[in-house]
Amino acid sequence: MPELPEVETVKNTLHELVHGKTISDVKIIREKNVENNPEEFKNALIGATITHFERVGKFIIFHFDKDIVLISHLRMEGKYFLKSKNDKIGKHDLVVFYFSDDTCLMYNDTRRFGMLKVASIFNYKNEPPLSNVGPDPFMMSDASRLEKAFKNKSIAIKTALLDQSIMSGLGNIYVDEVLFATAIHPETPAKLIKRQQLEWILKESKRILGEACNAGGTTIKSYHPKEGVSGNFQYALKVYGKKDKPCPRCGHLMRKIFVNGRGTTFCPKCQKNIDLPYVVGVTGPIGSGKSEACKYLESLGFLYLSADKIVHDLYKDKKVQDGIRKIIPELKIKNDDIDREFLKNYLLDNPNKKRRLEKYVHSKVEEVFAKTIKSTPKSKSIVLEVPLLFESRIDDYCDDTLFIDISDKKQIENLIDRKEDIKKALKLNQNFNYQENKKKATYVIKNDKNIAHLNKELSAIFSYK
Ligand SMILES: [Zn+2]
Structure with missing residues (x-):
């Protein structure tokens, strides 16, 4: 269009x-x-x-x-x-x-x-x-019209900016570009956008539409009478159509969502939804003490959500069992629940199936997280424990990420304490990208001492979040 x-x-x-x-x-x-x-x-x-x-x-x-x-x-x-x-x-x-x-x-x-x-x-x-038809950005000297129109509107800023009766000229493509340029999450309620940000939106709308007009003007010089005057020339777009491509500002992979039915691409890292509670994602190798860290944050008032716990519940869900059976037809059910010993051993022998299963389960876990985050009051903070936090891209929902690091020696000690089969546990954990995840995390805590030491480190970072 x-x-x-x-x-x-x-x-x-x-x-x-x-x-x-x-x-x-x-x-x-x-x-x-x-x-x-x-x-x-x-x-x-x-x-x-x-x-x-x-x-x-x-x-x-x-x-x-x-x-x-x-x-x-x-x-x-x-x-x-x-x-x-x-x-x-x-x-x-x-x-x-x-x-x-x-x-x-x-x-x-x-x-x-x-x-x-x-x-x-x-x-x-x-x-x-x-x-x-409202005035277009070039006809507006300041954002007072937007401020007045958005003051009481709870609808998403993207939807509000597409309303041509308020301001005309931004369609689905350029509204994504403007929101990216101004680092605003497209689902942010319009009324939460401050006057200063509205001025920025107006300024970027003029800049982006102006540059695109100039680009169109250049291209059209090659007009040929046999071709139509159609305007199918595209300005160098930064976000539109760039789903899963790295963000030009921070390198994080862009995401596509639907806002009021309109396909919307944005950077989950640069464009945070300020209407949602603070979320920290916790990851780390198996046996590093992620759960202990999360439990401590829970004692500080955080809402604690564990991916493992959610998976545990999902496995009892008949629909999820049917979904998994499509990947693993041999799946065994015991007392209305998935036979975990069977599944564990099966996945050890079938790494390809393991990847497919993880993808399926992660999408289900993500749904639960997204729903819970949206329904939690903004005043409450949330901690998500997700072993494959970055691999599953659930870090997109996090304001910060915490990596619990551990030495090999201490890791083995912890696994022995938990009576785990060490060989199996380490093999199941081999998809975990240790070096890269550690680099990506906002915070890294080395958990080689005791729990009091872990809590002290956590308290220094999170007690005021
Ligand atoms: Zn970014």
Whole structure:
């Protein structure tokens, strides 16, 4: 769908191509795309000479030497072609404007959502559809209009910025770019965005849309009369369509979510949702003392969520068992629960199945985490214990991450204390990327002494979070 910069470019190109031309006839092939009575539409336009063009939001306005305007919206796929009068009318040409010279302008629309309307020059901005279009960023000197409109709105900032009646011009692509540039999470409630941030949003909207308009203007110079004036040239986008690519600012992998049904790409690290509670994710090798660390944080008032505990509960869920059986048909159920000894031994022998199972289970755990984080009051802090915190990308939900480190010697001692089969435990844990995870974590605590020492270190970091 063309956005403001593309529409601006189409407008400028139309001006270059057809201004000064006089309409001698109009052929409406598909009446549904014309909002006026077809005869009135034709009669108003025949004999009119195009003087200039105007853009209002994503509408293109044709001006004439008469008291009328032609309002055009391209919607999904609308395009204009300047052709010779003798050219054949194509399957997707919906309206043809013939000029007094040998040319004609064809409105072509494969999706057929576009609209055309003739209106009076004296009133066109005060009646639909233009009366519902708010000013675009270039028309706004400050963000007072946004502040007033968003003051009591709990809807996501992305949704609020897409509302063209408040501010026009930001579509799905550029709104993601603006929110990335201003480091705002797209789901942040609009009312929580402070005036200073709104000013920043306005400034970045002008910069990004302006640069994109210039980029479009450059590309269109290669315009060829046989091609449509369509505006399918893209500004160097930083986030849109970059799901799972590294963030250009911090290198973290970008994520795609849906905000009010609209696909949205953002960086979970640079764009934190300030409406959610503080979350710390705890990871570390097996037997390093993650649970002890989490229990201590729980005693400080944190809500403690353990991935292992959630998995334990999920394994009793019939639907999850069916899901796992799709990966492991041999799965054994004992007393309505998955036979863990069987599963453990099976995964040791089938590393590929282990990876697939982990992917499936992580997505289920992630759902539980996401739901719990959203429903927890902002005043409460949360600690997530996740052995594969970074591998599962659950660190995306964390404000900070904590790596509990341990020496090999102490790790073996702990596993013996827990009566674990050391060989099996270490083998099951071999996917854990020790060096890389340690580097990624916000905090690292070495847990080689006793629990009092661990708690003291934790207290120094987290007692005021
Ligand atoms: Zn980032």
